[in-house]
Amino acid sequence: MKLIDIIKDANRNLLRNKLRSFLTILAIFIGSFSIISTSAIQAGVNDFIDGQVNSYGGEGYLAIASKDSFEAIENLQNASDGPLEYNPDKIQTGATAIEPATIAKLKDIAGIDPDSVQEQKTISVDYITSAQTDKKYILSAEALPPGHIKVDTVAGTTPDLNNRDEYQILLPEDYVSALGYDDAAAIIGQTVTLGVVDQYRHETKKFTPKVVGVIAPGVVSLGYAYTNTFLADDIYAENSKYYPAELKEQVFALTASYDYQNYDIATIKDELEEIGLSAMTVEDIIGQIKSFFDVILGVFKIFGFIALLAAGIGIVNTLFMSVQERTREIGLDKALGMSSRHVFLGFTLEAISLGFWGSLFGIAVSMTIGHLANTAFHAENGLLAAFPTFNLATYTIHDIINVVILIIFIAFIAGTLPARQASRKNPIDALRYE
Amino acid sequence: MSNHVILSTHGLRKSYGKRDNRFEALRGINISIKQGETVAIVGKSGSGKSTLMHLLALLDKPTKGIIELDGADTSKLRQGQLNRLRNKKFGFVFQSFFMNANDSVLNNVILPLKIAGLRSHRRRRQAMHALKTVGLESKAKNKANDLSGGQKQRVCIARAIVNEPEIIFADEPTGNLDSVTGGKIEDLLFELNRKQGITLIIVTHDAELAKKCDRQIRLVDGRVADESTNPKRRTPKPTSYFTHDTGDTDADGILNTDKEEA
Numbered sequence: 001m002k003l004i005d006i007i008k009d010a011n012r013n014l015l016r017n018k019l020r021s022f023l024t025i026l027a028i029f030i031g032s033f034s035i036i037s038t039s040a041i042q043a044g045v046n047d048f049i050d051g052q053v054n055s056y057g058g059e060g061y062l063a064i065a066s067k068d069s070f071e072a073i074e075n076l077q078n079a080s081d082g083p084l085e086y087n088p089d090k091i092q093t094g095a096t097a098i099e100p101a102t103i104a105k106l107k108d109i110a111g112i113d114p115d116s117v118q119e120q121k122t123i124s125v126d127y128i129t130s131a132q133t134d135k136k137y138i139l140s141a142e143a144l145p146p147g148h149i150k151v152d153t154v155a156g157t158t159p160d161l162n163n164r165d166e167y168q169i170l171l172p173e174d175y176v177s178a179l180g181y182d183d184a185a186a187i188i189g190q191t192v193t194l195g196v197v198d199q200y201r202h203e204t205k206k207f208t209p210k211v212v213g214v215i216a217p218g219v220v221s222l223g224y225a226y227t228n229t230f231l232a233d234d235i236y237a238e239n240s241k242y243y244p245a246e247l248k249e250q251v252f253a254l255t256a257s258y259d260y261q262n263y264d265i266a267t268i269k270d271e272l273e274e275i276g277l278s279a280m281t282v283e284d285i286i287g288q289i290k291s292f293f294d295v296i297l298g299v300f301k302i303f304g305f306i307a308l309l310a311a312g313i314g315i316v317n318t319l320f321m322s323v324q325e326r327t328r329e330i331g332l333d334k335a336l337g338m339s340s341r342h343v344f345l346g347f348t349l350e351a352i353s354l355g356f357w358g359s360l361f362g363i364a365v366s367m368t369i370g371h372l373a374n375t376a377f378h379a380e381n382g383l384l385a386a387f388p389t390f391n392l393a394t395y396t397i398h399d400i401i402n403v404v405i406l407i408i409f410i411a412f413i414a415g416t417l418p419a420r421q422a423s424r425k426n427p428i429d430a431l432r433y434e
Numbered sequence: 435m436s437n438h439v440i441l442s443t444h445g446l447r448k449s450y451g452k453r454d455n456r457f458e459a460l461r462g463i464n465i466s467i468k469q470g471e472t473v474a475i476v477g478k479s480g481s482g483k484s485t486l487m488h489l490l491a492l493l494d495k496p497t498k499g500i501i502e503l504d505g506a507d508t509s510k511l512r513q514g515q516l517n518r519l520r521n522k523k524f525g526f527v528f529q530s531f532f533m534n535a536n537d538s539v540l541n542n543v544i545l546p547l548k549i550a551g552l553r554s555h556r557r558r559r560q561a562m563h564a565l566k567t568v569g570l571e572s573k574a575k576n577k578a579n580d581l582s583g584g585q586k587q588r589v590c591i592a593r594a595i596v597n598e599p600e601i602i603f604a605d606e607p608t609g610n611l612d613s614v615t616g617g618k619i620e621d622l623l624f625e626l627n628r629k630q631g632i633t634l635i636i637v638t639h640d641a642e643l644a645k646k647c648d649r650q651i652r653l654v655d656g657r658v659a660d661e662s663t664n665p666k667r668r669t670p671k672p673t674s675y676f677t678h679d680t681g682d683t684d685a686d687g688i689l690n691t692d693k694e695e696a
């Protein structure tokens with residue numbers, strides 16, 4: 001028998017029981033839809049994060065704190081395991097200060113640029129305003145870390161980190177119109193006013209930095225304004241004006257850059273560990289965001305697989321029913337000389353056909369919904385209007401082919417059981433079957 | 435009828451079931467059938483007629499004994515060879531039609547040729563020719579289920595002859611039909627035998643039909659009780675009935691050993 005005839009017959013047999021075939025395909029559709037959808041969202045999120053990381057740069061950037069500080073965060077995260085036993089050797093207030101001797105050792109580690117090591121100060125700004133408006137707005141600001149970090153600007157440049165003559169600031173795009181300017185270009189070179197208060201008496205001091213750039217919206221920048229080191233130092237001095245003297249001197253967090261082209265990050269992390277420090281790279285930080293998404297999407301993917309397994313059982317069931325119904329037909333085929341192999345092939349092709357249409361159906365519906373969602377989210381006032389480069393669902397040929405192959409494989413395996421039963425039928429018994 | 439023995443059995447036995455349930459349906463059958471002969475297998479219900487026919491048609495395997503086809507032991511054939519043999523050299527008319535009821539008449543007749551792997555225009559032409567022989571070419575497009583009983587049996591005959599077989603096995607071909615329709619089916623079968631020299635092996639209850647055959651083999655409890663020849667019947671020399679090229683269906687050559695041996 002010709003393969004094309006076997007394929008035609010398999011599809012005709014499926015069409016003979018349209019409702020039954022449709023319901024089986026529907027079960028496969030559910031599995032296909034959930035797997036391709038989660039893959040697409042995963043691909044979308046990863047694309048976006050990778051894009052952000054690329055725009056952020058940050059190769060060679062290290063955020064450093066004492067090991068105890070990182071442990072304190074981990075202890076918080078593991079709180080669900082029950083209270084931890086008290087260890088008198090460890091201070092449990094959270095962060096532990098980094099000793100000056102440790103900082104000196106840090107600067108000696110091979111690969112770390114000693115000049116890049118600097119304290120990361122948490123600064124707080126009370127409000128921002130400008131000459132163009134009477135309104136004051138709150139603002140989260142941070143000193144721009146040294147190293148290779150690129151800030152994606154829509155206008156202007158990044159602050160000059162070595163400039164200690166002039167206060168400079170980079171503002172997120174939303175602040176342009178809020179501060180009374182027509183567009184990003186108009187605010188460049190203008191000065192804005194920052195109100196800064198100390199932590200205890202709340203006396204306000206005003207700073208008037210020059211706006212050197214406007215930041216494009218993105219996930220990594222998260223709406224932060226960036227200052228040059230000079231401005232950050234002076235804001236910190238104002239914030240901590242009334243701190244006790246010893247506290248003022250204490251360092252909790254450092255930033256540094258390392259020679260990422262010639263040194264392995266794992267070795268550097270080991271050496272930091274030896275002197276009681278821990279470090280995170282930009283990738284570590286981004287990885288936390290990714291793994292959060294991965295966990296959620298992983299759960300959906302498992303649902304998809306379970307749906308597919310159930311669909312596989314559906315295929316077995318449907319085809320067993322067909323074998324039963326077609327016992328006499330199979331007997332006739334075999335009496336007239338059809339080989340067992342061709343009978344087997346016919347039934348497995350039916351299973352494969354069910355899998356093929358189910359997977360295609362799932363992918364088509366998922367892609368339609370994904371496209372509509374991407375369009376809706378990017379519309380004005382849409383959820384993702386601020387992130388024009390972020391597609392919620394990204395369908396890659398690779399994912400599509402993988403899903404189709406996976407489902408066809410499951411369908412094939414499911415189909416072999418009934419196909420085997422059919423191919424083993426003896427023509428005489430089958431013809432005697434009533 | 436030639437003197438060439440096309441089918442013969444030696445000590446053929448068939449039993450069903452195991453131990454206490456063991457039942458001997460055939461208890462040592464020795465028969466031989468010549469090419470172009472018409473043979474009726476008769477006997478009471480349960481005497482083993484269908485069982486014998488299934489064995490002769492190589493649809494089933496004997497428990498003991500040998501079946502020779504053109505002088506060659508068929509137990510030596512592989513499954514694939516058996517399949518091709520049934521597909522190309524045998525035609526079957528089963529007692530209860532055995533058609534794909536929801537398929538068209540034409541597709542039912544085409545089935546053996548489709549299994550043989552013939553190209554679609556060729557198998558169509560051959561099937562239409564077979565339908566013409568049984569006088570049903572106008573019903574080719576109808577659903578098989580919509581035909582009358584007699585028409586269905588004629589479709590089955592068309593299917594049995596579409597591959598230009600050497601032997602037609604017919605199990606109660608007229609069992610379900612009234613005597614007029616049954617008579618037409620009989621005429622059709624004997625005409626095929628007369629015109630093309632096809633060997634006919636017919637299982638029947640019908641004494642009238644049995645009498646029309648060259649020979650009657652009577653089974654009683656799985657044994658041959660008697661054989662009687664009908665001296666009046668003479669089969670004329672076979673003439674070719676298919677006018678078109680038939681090279682493809684004979685390409686196999688499994689049965690063509692007779693030419694060397696004769």
Ligand SMILES: Nc1ncnc2c1ncn2[C@@H]1O[C@H](COP(=O)(O)OP(=O)(O)OP(=O)(O)O)[C@@H](O)[C@H]1O
Pocket residue numbers: 450451457459477478479480481482483484485486
């Ligand atoms: N698969 C089987 N399992 C057990 N016994 C069987 C089987 N097939 C046939 N038999 C038995 O073998 C005997 C012969 O059966 P067979 O069908 O050959 O009879 P038959 O002569 O064709 O009868 P009928 O004229 O009623 O068709 C019967 O007694 C039947 O019960």
Ligand SMILES: [Mg+2]
Pocket residue numbers: 483484485
């Ligand atoms: Mg019978």
